[in-house]
Amino acid sequence: MIELLALNPSWWQETFLIKVPIGLLAVLLPAGTIVYLYLFKAISFMQSRLGPMEAGPYGSLQLLAEVGKWLQKEDIFPSKADKFVFAAAPFVVLMSTFLLVVVLPAGPDALFVDLDAGIYLAMAVSSVSVIGILMAGWSSANKYSLLGGIRAAGQLIAYELPLILAVVGVVIQAGTMNMQGIVLAQAEGEIFGWGGIGNPFILTQFIGFVIFMIAVQAELTQAPFDMPVAESELVTGYLTEYSGIRFLLFFIGEFASAGVFSAIAAVLFFGGWYIPGIDAGSQVFNVIGPLVLATKTMIIAFLIFWFRFTFPRFREDQLQRLAWKFLIPLSLVNIALTGVLKVAL
Amino acid sequence: MVAQNVFFAILALLMIVSALKVVTTKNIVHAALWLVLVLAGVAGQFLLLGAEFVGVTQILVYIGAVIVLLLFGVMLTKASIGDEENINMPNRVLPAVIGTLMFAVMSYSIIDSYRGEELPKETVTNAARVSDSIFSDFIIPFEAVSVLLLAALIGAVVIARKEVA
Numbered sequence: 001m002i003e004l005l006a007l008n009p010s011w012w013q014e015t016f017l018i019k020v021p022i023g024l025l026a027v028l029l030p031a032g033t034i035v036y037l038y039l040f041k042a043i044s045f046m047q048s049r050l051g052p053m054e055a056g057p058y059g060s061l062q063l064l065a066e067v068g069k070w071l072q073k074e075d076i077f078p079s080k081a082d083k084f085v086f087a088a089a090p091f092v093v094l095m096s097t098f099l100l101v102v103v104l105p106a107g108p109d110a111l112f113v114d115l116d117a118g119i120y121l122a123m124a125v126s127s128v129s130v131i132g133i134l135m136a137g138w139s140s141a142n143k144y145s146l147l148g149g150i151r152a153a154g155q156l157i158a159y160e161l162p163l164i165l166a167v168v169g170v171v172i173q174a175g176t177m178n179m180q181g182i183v184l185a186q187a188e189g190e191i192f193g194w195g196g197i198g199n200p201f202i203l204t205q206f207i208g209f210v211i212f213m214i215a216v217q218a219e220l221t222q223a224p225f226d227m228p229v230a231e232s233e234l235v236t237g238y239l240t241e242y243s244g245i246r247f248l249l250f251f252i253g254e255f256a257s258a259g260v261f262s263a264i265a266a267v268l269f270f271g272g273w274y275i276p277g278i279d280a281g282s283q284v285f286n287v288i289g290p291l292v293l294a295t296k297t298m299i300i301a302f303l304i305f306w307f308r309f310t311f312p313r314f315r316e317d318q319l320q321r322l323a324w325k326f327l328i329p330l331s332l333v334n335i336a337l338t339g340v341l342k343v344a345l
Numbered sequence: 346m347v348a349q350n351v352f353f354a355i356l357a358l359l360m361i362v363s364a365l366k367v368v369t370t371k372n373i374v375h376a377a378l379w380l381v382l383v384l385a386g387v388a389g390q391f392l393l394l395g396a397e398f399v400g401v402t403q404i405l406v407y408i409g410a411v412i413v414l415l416l417f418g419v420m421l422t423k424a425s426i427g428d429e430e431n432i433n434m435p436n437r438v439l440p441a442v443i444g445t446l447m448f449a450v451m452s453y454s455i456i457d458s459y460r461g462e463e464l465p466k467e468t469v470t471n472a473a474r475v476s477d478s479i480f481s482d483f484i485i486p487f488e489a490v491s492v493l494l495l496a497a498l499i500g501a502v503v504i505a506r507k508e509v510a
Binding site for chain 1: 372374375378381397398401402404405408409410412413414416417420421426471472473
């Protein structure tokens with residue numbers, strides 16, 4: 001990408017002037033789009049109402065108004081709170097989201113870092129956000145917050161396993177943990193000798209995809225897995241005491257993670273930046289790749305929010321039972337099957 | 346290699362300060378959070394050495410699982426905000442002796458096995474090489490550790506299970 005523009009930046013220029021701003025955009029733009037398109041509009045249409053209409057055409061500037069509102073609100077600290085931990089918690093959650101985007105490839109050369117253990121790193125840093133949530137729940141000095149934090153931790157621990165195990169099937173089939181390698185394996189794959197559309201892993205790893213999306217739904221604490229912030233039981237769980245910019249940071253973290261996880265699902269199961277018909281090594285993908293990936297991301301993100309808007313909340317014991325007694329055994333069977341077929345075929 | 350040395354120094358300093366904070370802080374949750382920084386520093390050191398897979402595993406296992414379980418347990422039982430009395434161990438001689446002995450043994454073994462060896466430049470060990478060596482040279486230790494973990498898992502299930510009288 002950079003070579004295309006005939007620039008030759010040094011390492012720090014490339015990092016701080018090119019990669020960091022693009023990374024910020026790559027996190028914030030999908031998050032904003034998801035909030036406007038799905039949280040403001042799609043849910044409104046599903047509930048037979050219009051949603052925001054006043055700010056800008058069709059309410060499209062509503063998000064800016066909301067951000068402005070949060071920024072000028074007072075940043076309240078409860079008097080008994082553990083001040084430093086309380087202040088730091090949203091940044092831990094946000095850091096985990098920003099580290100996730102590092103391994104996402106958006107074209108043959110359009111990527112931040114080409115890590116050999118790419119998807120493994122993504123799984124590892126996504127688990128760090130639990131610490132931020134526990135910090136928030138504990139430091140608020142509020143029993144609802146603490147309950148929400150503990151619920152979140154129990155839920156995230158339980159659903160991390162099916163999330164990682166669902167990815168293992170893809171890794172076995174692609175033969176690499178490198179995200180770029182997974183995209184290329186799908187682009188160059190063949191379905192029984194026919195390479196017309198490559199081999200998107202959604203076809204062979206459909207069980208893995210379903211498990212992955214359920215686990216992502218739980219990791220993002222979106223309904224029907226929103227017990228940690230269950231508003232009818234816990235006010236808003238670990239977010240109860242947060243206001244102003246720190247609440248905004250948690251909010252951005254939630255929707256940015258939804259975007260990034262959808263993008264990871266797009267890379268793992270839908271061929272990432274690749275669309276059939278163009279050679280996978282072509283430079284064209286450096287330009288259209290990010291758009292292709294963004295489109296696929298938005299389609300998958302719609303699934304997440306569709307489920308969020310239409311399913312009632314689980315009970316805590318149902319949630320744990322689903323993870324430990326159904327999803328984890330199923331994903332282990334999927335891994336075993338994938339392994340056998342990989343060797344046999 | 347200069348940049349690596351500088352970052353090694355920064356990470357090492359961060360780890361030492363955080364490790365001291367882990368044992369001196371008066372609040373048990375703070376101790377766990379300082380421990381997160383120590384473990385993140387370890388992961389950073391692995392990355393500096395080009396051991397990408399080990400560094401990522403460090404994050405996944407220690408920060409993402411062990412510390413979370415620890416915090417989870419502490420918060421379920423007792424987790425008061427603010428300083429606590431009697432949180433430090435009254436007997437400080439024995440831990441000091443054990444700590445010094447550990448330090449001596451580990452420094453001796455590390456210096457003894459790697460004295461004079463230089464890291465080759467530009468080495469990033471990829472995951473394939475790690476798995477190749479696990480499943481060829483180190484297959485017996487790997488299987489032994491697997492059995493040990495399985496035994497611990499079954500043990501945990503047995504202890505946690507309520508016997509129906």
